[in-house]
Amino acid sequence: MIKLENVSFSYLNENKSNLKDFNLNIEDGELILLTGESGSGKTTITRLINGLIPHYFNGTIKGEIYFNEKSISDMKLYEISEKMGSVFQNPRSQFFNVDTTGELAFECENLGMPVDEIHQRIEQTINDFHIEKLMNKSLFDLSGGEKQKIACASVTTPNPDVYVLDEPSSNLDFIAINSLRNIIKFWKEKGKTIIIAEHRIYYLKDLIDKMIYLNKGVVEAEFNKDEINRLSSDDIYKMGIRPIDLNQIRYQTPEITLKNHEFIKIEDLLFGFKSNNPVLSIKEITLPSNNITAIIGLNGAGKTTFAHCFCGLHKKMKGRIKINGKMTKNKERLKRCYMVMQDVNHQLFTESVLSELFLSMGEDDEERAEKILESLNLLEFKDAHPMSLSGGQKQRVAIACAIASESDIIFYDEPTSGLDLKHMHHVGENILKLQKMGKTQFIITHDLEFILNCCTNVIHLDDGNITDYYPIKGNEDKLFEFFMKYQN
Amino acid sequence: MAYILGVSENNGIILDPRTKLLLLIIINVIVFNKLDSHLMSILLIFFVTSLFIFSKKYKTAIVSLAIYLSYTLVLMYILPHLTGFLAILIGSVLVMFYKLMPIILMGAYFILTTGVSEFVASMEKIHMPQEIIIPLSVVFRFFPTVVEEVKSIIDCMKISGIGLNFKNLITRPLKMLEYLLIPLIISIVKGGDELSAAVLTRSMDNPVQRTNICKIGFHWQDYLYILLGLLLLMGLFI
Numbered sequence: 001m002i003k004l005e006n007v008s009f010s011y012l013n014e015n016k017s018n019l020k021d022f023n024l025n026i027e028d029g030e031l032i033l034l035t036g037e038s039g040s041g042k043t044t045i046t047r048l049i050n051g052l053i054p055h056y057f058n059g060t061i062k063g064e065i066y067f068n069e070k071s072i073s074d075m076k077l078y079e080i081s082e083k084m085g086s087v088f089q090n091p092r093s094q095f096f097n098v099d100t101t102g103e104l105a106f107e108c109e110n111l112g113m114p115v116d117e118i119h120q121r122i123e124q125t126i127n128d129f130h131i132e133k134l135m136n137k138s139l140f141d142l143s144g145g146e147k148q149k150i151a152c153a154s155v156t157t158p159n160p161d162v163y164v165l166d167e168p169s170s171n172l173d174f175i176a177i178n179s180l181r182n183i184i185k186f187w188k189e190k191g192k193t194i195i196i197a198e199h200r201i202y203y204l205k206d207l208i209d210k211m212i213y214l215n216k217g218v219v220e221a222e223f224n225k226d227e228i229n230r231l232s233s234d235d236i237y238k239m240g241i242r243p244i245d246l247n248q249i250r251y252q253t254p255e256i257t258l259k260n261h262e263f264i265k266i267e268d269l270l271f272g273f274k275s276n277n278p279v280l281s282i283k284e285i286t287l288p289s290n291n292i293t294a295i296i297g298l299n300g301a302g303k304t305t306f307a308h309c310f311c312g313l314h315k316k317m318k319g320r321i322k323i324n325g326k327m328t329k330n331k332e333r334l335k336r337c338y339m340v341m342q343d344v345n346h347q348l349f350t351e352s353v354l355s356e357l358f359l360s361m362g363e364d365d366e367e368r369a370e371k372i373l374e375s376l377n378l379l380e381f382k383d384a385h386p387m388s389l390s391g392g393q394k395q396r397v398a399i400a401c402a403i404a405s406e407s408d409i410i411f412y413d414e415p416t417s418g419l420d421l422k423h424m425h426h427v428g429e430n431i432l433k434l435q436k437m438g439k440t441q442f443i444i445t446h447d448l449e450f451i452l453n454c455c456t457n458v459i460h461l462d463d464g465n466i467t468d469y470y471p472i473k474g475n476e477d478k479l480f481e482f483f484m485k486y487q488n
Numbered sequence: 489m490a491y492i493l494g495v496s497e498n499n500g501i502i503l504d505p506r507t508k509l510l511l512l513i514i515i516n517v518i519v520f521n522k523l524d525s526h527l528m529s530i531l532l533i534f535f536v537t538s539l540f541i542f543s544k545k546y547k548t549a550i551v552s553l554a555i556y557l558s559y560t561l562v563l564m565y566i567l568p569h570l571t572g573f574l575a576i577l578i579g580s581v582l583v584m585f586y587k588l589m590p591i592i593l594m595g596a597y598f599i600l601t602t603g604v605s606e607f608v609a610s611m612e613k614i615h616m617p618q619e620i621i622i623p624l625s626v627v628f629r630f631f632p633t634v635v636e637e638v639k640s641i642i643d644c645m646k647i648s649g650i651g652l653n654f655k656n657l658i659t660r661p662l663k664m665l666e667y668l669l670i671p672l673i674i675s676i677v678k679g680g681d682e683l684s685a686a687v688l689t690r691s692m693d694n695p696v697q698r699t700n701i702c703k704i705g706f707h708w709q710d711y712l713y714i715l716l717g718l719l720l721l722m723g724l725f726i
């Protein structure tokens with residue numbers, strides 16, 4: 001059905017080639033997984049297949065790509081799109097309508113289908129995807145997982161033969177990943193051809209027909225169904241991808257000796273838009289200093305609200321937060337805390353890395369700034385524009401700002417979403433570095449592998465309440481159980 | 489969220505987008521031709537707020553009326569006592585907003601109560617060229633995104649110690665604007681790029697005649713408001 005012959009590609013204005021002599025033959029109804037580290041060329045392949053290369057992204061292509069025996073470069077983008085549905089990484093930027101129903105109809109409308117038929121197809125998709133509750137809603141009110149569900153549903157209504165997914169699970173929590181899995185399974189049962197680029201692969205395990213492992217644009221290995229089942233955790237670890245089975249996660253929990261067991265004390269914390277059903281309600285909890293605490297829970301459990309309340313961003317919060325035994329006001333905590341956002345682009349304001357640090361320090365102390373940059377391997381970028389950096393480097397700049405502002409409590413909002421193993425470990429190393437500097441850190445995350453490798457304690461949030469708080473060491477089973485509960 | 493666009497679960501009585509557009513034009517013509525009539529201004533304000541009430545946006549209606557009333561009070565009782573530079577500054581800004589308020593409110597009504605597909609459907613009905621419809625519908629799509637992004641950036645500014653507070657706004661207003669706009673522009677450009685790619689894989693450029701599942705059409709409320717609008721327009725010649 002789809003055939004790539006000796007394909008090489010490099011993006012416009014880039015010297016290195018993203019893909020070298022790539023060959024692949026995809027049969028009808030196959031599920032192909034493209035995996036490998038970031039920058040290994042897996043996204044490039046999805047773009048070559050769905051026609052975004054060369055029709056949207058420019059560059060030099062060598063070789064030929066055939067779709068139903070026709071060369072893709074001779075086809076118009078809409079001719080390819082009619083038969084192919086594409087789902088992307090970011091749930092926020094792939095819908096054109098503001099309402100869910102309009103989004104489901106969108107491609108069918110573009111294809112000029114009769115209105116009655118579109119209604120029928122929408123009805124069918126709603127049934128297949130069990131999304132009655134999401135209909136006639138503003139897409140802006142949905143969670144990331146719900147948005148991704150709508151994205152999948154809206155490429156299903158035109159009933160294409162092929163689905164192309166580019167890191168679709170990157171921004172999802174474990175429940176949303178599970179429903180993504182069910183959607184992919186549904187497509188597969190309908191005999192659709194599916195191509196997925198991903199480094200988190202556990203949710204696809206028994207669905208994959210062929211797995212292609214790429215490294216720097218070259219195919220390093222290919223695995224069929226049986227070979228995938230025989231892969232050991234060692235093999236996976238060496239490839240730098242995420243585990244194929246959550247039970248096989250390799251980890252080493254960091255050991256930390258605590259100094260101050262009653263560093264933070266939260267009492268009667270209450271926050272909510274309606275007081276009879278608060279978004280967040282914490283009776284009492286005492287937290288030690290110098291710790292790395294993972295905050296886990298489902299979407300909507302109040303994780304981000306908790307972080308925002310703690311950092312002093314919610315003026316209407318009620319309750320007491322004591323640090324070192326002293327009552328603190330919102331304003332004081334705003335100064336003492338720093339938060340590394342999921343979208344770091346929102347917290348880089350200036351034209352160079354150095355001035356970003358000056359902004360956080362409130363003064364132009366170049367010597368100190370350079371010292372901080374050096375500790376995070378950023379010194380060579382001190383004059384670079386923050387926006388010219390890679391995602392991981394930007395995140396490090398934000399961490400550097402946290403150090404520069406002398407905050408001793410640092411929150412992270414899903415710092416490893418969409419990261420491969422190597423980059424996940426880099427983030428972990430930096431967090432441990434900050435721990436040694438004496439910082440107290442909280443990490444909102446859905447990433448079990450990351451928690452096991454980098455955190456010392458866990459806070460469970462459920463429906464705005466802290467339901468559990470425990471050290472990871474000795475309680476690994478509990479943590480595993482929490483993550484496994486939502487897998488089926 | 490206050491800025492839900494065009495989601496019509498229980499939005500009350502809403503006009504056809506074409507009627508909204510016509511009324512917007514009528515109100516513009518009236519405001520710019522009858523700048524000095526207080527009576528006309530009051531009539532227009534009631535005209536537009538009634539639309540908000542019919543579409544069950546009571547809060548917006550009340551807030552608009554309250555703002556209008558306080559403007560009127562300031563203009564009548566406070567402004568005459570001010571002198572010098574302050575009077576010119578406050579006076580000109582206030583008067584401008586006061587006069588333009590019907591247009592601003594009508595524009596807000598248009599955006600808040602019209603869905604993207606509804607808008608596209610009605611523009612196609614009046615044979616607006618695609619080159620105009622597509623960029624305009626993207627504006628509709630991005631309005632709530634901008635609101636979301638701005639909220640998030642303002643939080644980030646607070647955390648970085650450059651909160652949008654009174655002191656910072658007075659001492660370094662341009663810097664503050666820069667800190668807000670740079671991340672905003674960057675995330676909109678990035679989002680726009682991703683959106684374009686996504687839309688292209690959904691057959692947006694397909695040359696066949698597009699269909700639309702949105703039911704748009706004129707109802708009694710459209711005829712009523714067009715009639716009222718035309719009556720107001722006739723007021724220009726009295």
